[in-house]
Every structure is written in C-alpha cells, then in structure tokens.
Amino acid sequence: MTDRLDDVLAHIDADIGHSLERLFRLVEIESISTDPAYAGACLQAAEWLADALSGIGFEASVRPTPGHPMVVGHAGGDAGPHVLFYGHYDVQPVDPLELWNAPPFQPKVVTGPNGAKQIVGRGTSDDKGQLMTFVEACRAWKAVTGSLPVQVSILFEGEEESGGHNLVPFMEANKAELAADLAFVCDTGMWDATTPAVTTMLRGMVGEEIVVTAASRDLHSGMYGGAARNPIHVLCNILDGLRDETGRVTLPGFYDGVGEVPEATKAEWRGLGFDEAAFLGEVGLSVPAGEQGRSIIEKVWARPTCEVNGIWGGYTGKGFKTVIPSKAHAKVSFRLVDRQDPEAIRESFRAYVRAKLPADCSVEFIGHGGSPGVRLPADIPALVKTRAALTDEWGKPCVTIGSGGSIPVAGDFKSVLGLDALMVGFSLDDDRIHSPNEKYNLESYHRGIRSWARILAALSEGAR
Structure with missing residues (x-):
C-alpha cells in the first residue's frame, strides 16, 4: 500500500x-x-x-x-x-x-x-x-x-x-x-x-499545599515576639532545606528511578543550537540555577525539580501591622522524570516536613494531583x-x-x-x-x- x-x-x-x-x-x-x-x-x-x-x-x-x-x-x-x-x-x-x-x-x-x-x-x-x-x-x-x-x-x-x-x-x-x-x-x-x-x-508532577499552624490566634509581636513560635520562620526553614548548595533536592529517595540521559541524546541536543543566554535573558536573568554541571536543556527536559510556587502568611495588606501570624502557607511542586513514583515523592515530602516541625506546631497537607x-x-x-x-x-x-x-x-x-x-x-x-x-x-x-x-x-x- x-x-x-x-x-x-x-x-x-x-x-x-x-x-x-x-x-x-x-x-x-x-x-x-x-x-x-x-x-x-x-x-x-x-x-x-x-x-x-x-x-x-x-x-x-x-x-x-x-x-x-x-x-x-x-x-x-x-x-x-x-x-x-x-x-x-x-x-x-x-x-x-x-x-x-x-x-x-x-x-x-x-x-x-x-x-x-x-x-x-x-x-x-x-x-x-x-x-x-x-x-x-x-x-x-x-x-x-x-x-x-x-x-x-x-x-x-x-x-x-x-x-x-x-x-x-x-x-x-x-x-x-x-x-x-x-x-x-x-x-x-x-x-x-x-x-x-x-x-x-x-516531566510528571506532584503538587502539594502545606499549612503550618503555631499559636491558636494571631499575636501582637510586641507582647509575644521572641517568646512565641512564628510559623513563617518555621515554614521558611523547611522550604530552604529542600535543596542543597549544589541545587540537588534533599528529600530521601527523591532520585530513585532517575537515570542519566544517554550521551548520544545529549550530543543531539547540543546540535540544536539552543542559546542559553538568550533563554534566560528573555526573562531578565543571566545566571543559571538548579543542579550544577548540567545544561539548561537537560535541567528543563530531563531532570526533576522542586519549586516553591507561592508562600504567604500574616498581614499582607497596605501599610504595616505588627503581627505574629497563627498560620503560614506554601504551595510546592515537584517535576518528575523517568521512573520516579509520584506518591513516593509525596510521602517523602510530607515525612520531611513533619520531621522538621518544631514542638507546638502542626501541619496540614493538601494534595494537588500527581502524574509520572x-x-x-x-x-x-x-x-x-x-x-x-x-x-x-x-x-x-x-x-x-x-x-x-x-x-x-x-x-x-x-x-x-x-x-x-x-x-x-x-x-x-x-x-x-x-x-x-x-x-x-x-x-x-x-x-x-x-x-x-x-x-x-x-x-x-x-x-x-
């Protein structure tokens, strides 16, 4: 035919x-x-x-x-x-x-x-x-x-x-x-x-929203500052520990199932003429982030990531309000590759957060889907x-x-x-x-x- x-x-x-x-x-x-x-x-x-x-x-x-x-x-x-x-x-x-x-x-x-x-x-x-x-x-x-x-x-x-x-x-x-x-x-x-x-x-994805709660209500920072736990500090500490100084994600088991791109594929990508400086320059950036020693194409196409997509808590309106909030919120996404298990990643993340949580604080998790x-x-x-x-x-x-x-x-x-x-x-x-x-x-x-x-x-x- x-x-x-x-x-x-x-x-x-x-x-x-x-x-x-x-x-x-x-x-x-x-x-x-x-x-x-x-x-x-x-x-x-x-x-x-x-x-x-x-x-x-x-x-x-x-x-x-x-x-x-x-x-x-x-x-x-x-x-x-x-x-x-x-x-x-x-x-x-x-x-x-x-x-x-x-x-x-x-x-x-x-x-x-x-x-x-x-x-x-x-x-x-x-x-x-x-x-x-x-x-x-x-x-x-x-x-x-x-x-x-x-x-x-x-x-x-x-x-x-x-x-x-x-x-x-x-x-x-x-x-x-x-x-x-x-x-x-x-x-x-x-x-x-x-x-x-x-x-x-x-890349697949896992989406997670977390809510960290400390005190039972918002507090006056003059009366309670230095004595009461601030959930924003707690949340920032947790998020900061998700990646090390080389850009790798620190969650236990995160890289299970992640393979290296074959050299023949990398060579084909190098032949595409991708302009890394122009790619970042178009959005006002110049210094690549993420895992060190890898090209931008490899990072975006073939490597897993952890990104904070939103963070909020306390007073965010106009003017100023001296408050220690009761709650702090963040939305975190993981882009997954190869044989990474979305649910295993989700559970590893939740276990990591719980382990980093100080006494007197609690956490709520809200899942936002997952795909390999x-x-x-x-x-x-x-x-x-x-x-x-x-x-x-x-x-x-x-x-x-x-x-x-x-x-x-x-x-x-x-x-x-x-x-x-x-x-x-x-x-x-x-x-x-x-x-x-x-x-x-x-x-x-x-x-x-x-x-x-x-x-x-x-x-x-x-x-x-």
Missing part, C-alpha cells in the same frame, strides 16, 4: 482548500470546556467530529461522561500496528476579548509579520488544528486507496483544558475497546518552523519509523526533544492501557496558545497532514 503514498500526498495538496474549510467549521464551534455555559457547544464539537470520522469510513460515536463527551472511532487497516490517536476538541476561554485582532471563533488566514500565512482563531493550534491534521491524513488515504495503511482508533477528549477528570475513568472502563499497540498524542510541537520533532520526554514522567526508549521501531517519515517530509533530520511541562495523558496511556505514546505535533512556540490571537501556521497544517500520511505508511512497512 505504501506504493500509493505519492498519490496520497498529491491528493492532500490538491484538497488543501477543502481541508482548511473543514478546520474552519470546527474552530467556529465555541467549545470552551471550563465554562458550563458552553456545554452545548462542547457537545456540538464532539458530534461534528464523530460525523466527520463516520463520513470517511470510521465506526465513530459520541460517548457520554459525567462531564463533556468523548469521541471514539475505529477503522481497520491493511497491515502494521494498531494505532490509538489522541487529541482534544475543547479550548481555553478567550478573555480578554479586547486584545484579539479579530473575533476568536471566526477563523481566517492572514499574513504574519514574517510573511508566513497563519490560520488565526481560538483552538487553531491547541488542539483543533493539530487533531485535524491526522483526520485529514486518514481522509486522504481513504479517498485514494479506500482504506488505511494500519488499523487506527481515535480518542478525542473534551476536558483537557479543564482538568481532564473523566479521561482516566473512561479509559479504565473501556480498556478492551481502546487496546492498541501504540498511541500518538498530537498536543506538542516542532523544534522550530523547519525542524520536525518527536517529544520523547515529559515519561521517557521513550530511542530504539523502539515505531519511533524510528516516525522520525524517518518526518525527516522525509520536512527535508531536515527529525530531532527528539523533551518538554519541561506535563501532558498527563501520555502517562495515563502507559499506566492504564500499557501503551507507549509518541508525541508528534506541528505547533510553534509563537502560536500564542491560551492567549489572544492564537494562530497555527498554514504550513504547519498542510505539511502536518502530509507528515501523518507518511507516518501511517511508514508504520505499515515490514509488517506483512
């Missing part, structure tokens, strides 16, 4: 105008998942996608959840692995509306400052444009050959932008139906506008074939990159369905996702469709 690839690519090129019109129809639906007022629009988007999949031969349907619905579709293929493709049809709110140059749900193509054609509108990059590249690649294979090179299942979510609370329960309840050989996630990007990438590393990190082996056949297909399309070697952030669904695919997830997307850093004037380069959309057509063909090779 791969001998028809050139015909499929030619069909994609000839049909790009209609492909763009279909994307516009989806973007026009105001599927803002976090606002209950848009529940009807979320359902409309799910129904639109199910109809689109059914129209190209998928067995597709809208599946209810306690929140916004899922869309599930299946289509048989000629050979190769069974692929499960994930995307999300919900979008972020558009506020502040006055900062948009055009109505956010009236997509159009404009010329950007660098002369590139851009599709503008909410969801064009995150994630409607991205998921539609895959749908349109399937459409092209079906139009030219009547079938797909590999067996494909599709899972579209409607709550990614509002917590995704129903995704894991849905996957657990439908394990048999969602069984596959590997997963693809399209919610990622390229290294730059001309260099394709597969994201093979994601993801790192794909560099030699799995699907990754090798995907990189080769992307290299063929873009004319530049496809690189493997990491992400300092977290995409929980990638870890969920592994923990719930036992699937490795390859993260392939075509967004760019300047796409302004979650911000006014979101855009998706027309080339990202067009060549994204072509890229998926090539990937599906590559996965089928050698499978017979």
